[in-house]
Amino acid sequence: MSAQAVAGIVRAGGMRQRVLRVLLFAVLCLFCLYYLAPLFVMITTSLKPLAEIRSGSLISLPKQVTFDAWGKAWSTACVGVRCNGLKPYVLNSVMMVVPAVLISTFLGAINGYALTKWRFRGADTIFAMMLFGAFIPFQVVLLPMARVLGVLGLAGSVYGLILVHTVYGLAFTTLFFRNFFIGVSDGIIRAAMIDGAGFFGIFFRIVVPMAPPAIVVTVIWQFTQIWNDFLFGIAFTVGDSNPVTVALNNVVNTSTGVKEYNVDMAAAIIAAIPTLLIYLVAGRYFVRGLAAGAVKG
Amino acid sequence: MVQPMKRRPTTVDRFLDRWLPQIVVSPLFAMSLFFVYGFIVWTVYISFTRSSVLPSYALDGLSQYVRLWATPRWYVALTNLFIFSSLFIICCTAIGILLAILLDQRIRIEGAIRTIYLYPMALSFIVTGTAWKWILNPGLGIEHLMQQLGYENFHFDWLVNPDMAIYTIVIAGVWQSSGYAMALFLAGLRSVDDEVLKAAAIDGAGPIRTYVSIILPMMRPVFMSTFIILAHLAIKSFDLVMALTGGGPGYATDMPATFMYSFAFQRSELGTAAASAVMMLVTILAIIVPYLYSELREKNR
Numbered sequence: 001m002s003a004q005a006v007a008g009i010v011r012a013g014g015m016r017q018r019v020l021r022v023l024l025f026a027v028l029c030l031f032c033l034y035y036l037a038p039l040f041v042m043i044t045t046s047l048k049p050l051a052e053i054r055s056g057s058l059i060s061l062p063k064q065v066t067f068d069a070w071g072k073a074w075s076t077a078c079v080g081v082r083c084n085g086l087k088p089y090v091l092n093s094v095m096m097v098v099p100a101v102l103i104s105t106f107l108g109a110i111n112g113y114a115l116t117k118w119r120f121r122g123a124d125t126i127f128a129m130m131l132f133g134a135f136i137p138f139q140v141v142l143l144p145m146a147r148v149l150g151v152l153g154l155a156g157s158v159y160g161l162i163l164v165h166t167v168y169g170l171a172f173t174t175l176f177f178r179n180f181f182i183g184v185s186d187g188i189i190r191a192a193m194i195d196g197a198g199f200f201g202i203f204f205r206i207v208v209p210m211a212p213p214a215i216v217v218t219v220i221w222q223f224t225q226i227w228n229d230f231l232f233g234i235a236f237t238v239g240d241s242n243p244v245t246v247a248l249n250n251v252v253n254t255s256t257g258v259k260e261y262n263v264d265m266a267a268a269i270i271a272a273i274p275t276l277l278i279y280l281v282a283g284r285y286f287v288r289g290l291a292a293g294a295v296k297g
Numbered sequence: 298m299v300q301p302m303k304r305r306p307t308t309v310d311r312f313l314d315r316w317l318p319q320i321v322v323s324p325l326f327a328m329s330l331f332f333v334y335g336f337i338v339w340t341v342y343i344s345f346t347r348s349s350v351l352p353s354y355a356l357d358g359l360s361q362y363v364r365l366w367a368t369p370r371w372y373v374a375l376t377n378l379f380i381f382s383s384l385f386i387i388c389c390t391a392i393g394i395l396l397a398i399l400l401d402q403r404i405r406i407e408g409a410i411r412t413i414y415l416y417p418m419a420l421s422f423i424v425t426g427t428a429w430k431w432i433l434n435p436g437l438g439i440e441h442l443m444q445q446l447g448y449e450n451f452h453f454d455w456l457v458n459p460d461m462a463i464y465t466i467v468i469a470g471v472w473q474s475s476g477y478a479m480a481l482f483l484a485g486l487r488s489v490d491d492e493v494l495k496a497a498a499i500d501g502a503g504p505i506r507t508y509v510s511i512i513l514p515m516m517r518p519v520f521m522s523t524f525i526i527l528a529h530l531a532i533k534s535f536d537l538v539m540a541l542t543g544g545g546p547g548y549a550t551d552m553p554a555t556f557m558y559s560f561a562f563q564r565s566e567l568g569t570a571a572a573s574a575v576m577m578l579v580t581i582l583a584i585i586v587p588y589l590y591s592e593l594r595e596k597n598r
Contacts, residue, residue: 028399031392032413035476038428039416045431058432058442111325118318126326133333135585137533139557139574141336143343143567147352167332170325199317228421230536231554235562245423249540252427261431268427272420279419283412286419287480 046070046265053261069262073270077263079250080239086270088240089247093227096158096243100165101222107166108173108218113207115174116181117189118199127178133171141168142235149236156238164236165226172225173218176289180214181207213285220282221289224275244271337578344571352567361568370548371573374556377463381470381552382531388471389527390520393478398508400479401486411483414476422473426540429469430456459549462542466550470537474530478523485519486512525588532581553577 041058046069048062056063075085111130115123145164146155154160184207192202233243242250248271252264279286313320347357365371396414400407417425432438435454443451455461489512497507535554542550544559551559553573561570 024399024402024404028396028404028410031396032410035413035417035472038425038432038472041432042428053437057445058438107325110321114318114322120318123322126322129334130326130329133329135529135581136333136337137554137574137577137581139554140340140578141332142557142574143352143561143571144336144339145332167328170329171333174325198314199321224419228423230421230423230539231558234539235558245421245536248421248427249423252430252540253543261434261437264427265431268424272424275419275421276416279416280412283415287415290418290477290480291484 042265042269046073046262046269048262050258050260050262069260069266070270072260073251073263073266077251077260077267078254079242079247080254082239086244086247086251086267089242089244090270092158092237092241093244096161096165097223097226100162100169100226101219103162104166104169104173104222105215105218107170108175109177109208109211109215110203111170111174112177112179112181113203114199116178117184117186117202117207127174130171130174133168134175138168138231142231146236155236156241158237158241160236161232161241161243164232165222165229169222169225173222176218176221177211177214180211184210216282216285217289220278220285223278224286224289227275247271340571340574343567344575346568348567348571350565350567357568361572365569365572365576368569370551371556373548374551374553377550378532378552380463381467381534382528384464384467385470385474385531386524386527388467389475389478390523392471392475393482393523394513396475396479397482397486400483411480414479416476417473418477420473422534422536423540425469425473426537429465429472430541433465433468456542457546459546462546462550466534466537466541469541470531470534473537474527478527481523481526482516482519485516489515521588525584528584529581532577532584553580 037059044060044062045053045058047065047067048056049064049066049068052063073085074087076083077085079086079089115127149155149160149163152160152163154163188206189202192206197205227243228245229243230245230249233246234249237243237246248267251267342354343352344361345356345358346353347355347360400410404410433453433456434440435452435457438453440451440453443453455465493511493515494507497511502511533554534552535558538544538550538552538555544551544555548559553576557570557573557577560566560573
């Protein structure tokens with residue numbers, strides 16, 4: 001933020017500077033168009049009837065707005081051979097994402113707290129070893145995970161996905177909370193210890209009430225990651241238990257019948273709405289998560 | 298002696314006081330040992346066996362690796378990974394640094410612009426892929442649009458052209474991730490010390506010189522970490538390929554991640570799939586380990 005205080009390096013004033021300034025805005029706006037164009041095309045396409053898509057232009061506004069495609073994408077579009085729309089799969093995603101986010105966030109919080117505030121011997125090594133899980137390409141765990149889920153009787157179920165996302169989210173959630181708790185003064189913890197508070201007492205009565213910023217960042221990060229996941233979804237679930245990303249991919253690639261681009265676009269927007277909303281409401285925390293989740297300890 | 302507890306601590310209490318943190322951490326650590334390290338060991342082991350539909354545990358030396366490197370499709374995947382990741386990293390870095398510098402000029406609506414540049418990162422790659430699949434659709438997408446605008450001979454069939462399809466993945470990937478690069482660079486620019494800027498201004502350095510010869514060289518660590526993040530994204534890219542081209546036409550846009558998935562779950566050649574997964578892991582380690590090592594050394598200095 002401090003650079004804001006110092007004048008930007010291109011200063012206003014003078015004819016030449018003003019031209020530069022206009023140019024600057026022109027370029028920035030051009031890029032805004034670049035990033036917004038696909039979203040614009042998706043929304044307008046989803047509101048057009050199919051005939052207008054065929055005859056009309058990619059970037060024109062719909063002449064007659066219809067929500068038919070949205071209704072179809074929600075409740076009757078065909079995902080593979082079943083034609084119940086995206087609704088059941090959105091429910092699957094919700095049933096998967098809520099417990100997975102809550103459990104992995106809770107475990108990450110208590111793990112980060114134990115590793116920073118009760119610095120027992122080997123705590124740093126344990127953290128470094130657990131962090132490694134955040135870097136691996138998940139292809140390297142797909143095969144054994146499929147077998148373990150089979151043994152546990154969780155293959156092809158939403159519960160299996162909850163387990164998978166909890167396990168592999170733990171590295172990130174621990175990282176977020178560890179980075180946060182490192183900044184919390186040890187004095188408070190020590191004072192509480194002298195007052196006779198124990199491990200859990202300090203955690204629930206002192207540490208958790210201080211941690212809402214870290215909790216928000218972690219929950220948003222985990223929610224976005226898990227909701228948007230495709231690899232685990234397609235590898236470990238079948239048909240009825242698919243999360244919405246897999247279902248969306250199946251809707252788009254269902255080759256039977258007429259290709260309904262408006263339904264595809266409506267389905268894509270439905271799958272995107274939860275994470276987009278979170279981004280718009282809590283973008284600041286989302287960006288903080290991106291910066292922290294960026295591959296660094 | 299001060300006795301803070303009202304009741305006399307039993308041995309169990311004292312044991313818990315001493316060991317509770319370890320007791321809480323150890324199951325989580327055990328989970329990580331099992332699901333990360335154990336699974337990696339299992340996959341590496343399987344890659345040295347003759348496993349196909351079912352895993353077999355009789356060691357068979359390097360035969361799976363020999364097979365892997367004799368598979369033309371694996372070379373297609375590697376070539377694609379090389380094309381995709383170099384273009385993806387170069388374009389994202391270029392756009393990212395340009396936008397970050399422009400946004401750093403005291404723009405009044407910076408917050409709004411930043412929100413627009415970064416929103417694709419909130420989308421699933423499947424959503425991005427679906428959108429771009431429609432936009433690049435030969436027939437009704439950009440091709441149709443350009444023809445309506447009067448360019449009758451405009452042809453754009455990259456999505457279904459085996460030689461060009463990989464570039465459509467670059468287009469969509471850059472659209473999604475360049476805003477992320479911008480955010481990383483902007484944070485880097487903001488952390489440059491004001492004193493340095495003032496000194497440069499006093500020395501009479503113009504804006505372009507200030508950036509090229511002072512600020513950008515100072516941001517080397519940011520360039521480094523952005524490179525690592527983008528390379529990591531590129532090597533893991535799976536969703537975008539599946540949504541945009543499904544690896545096709547044929548297997549023209551296969552990448553190591555889709556190759557692995559296809560061999561593991563569609564063709565049931567577990568050994569070869571495991572070998573390709575191990576190759577991916579090794580590639581990522583080759584990039585990340587030196588980076589983490591230098592980071593740690595810098596911190597200890």
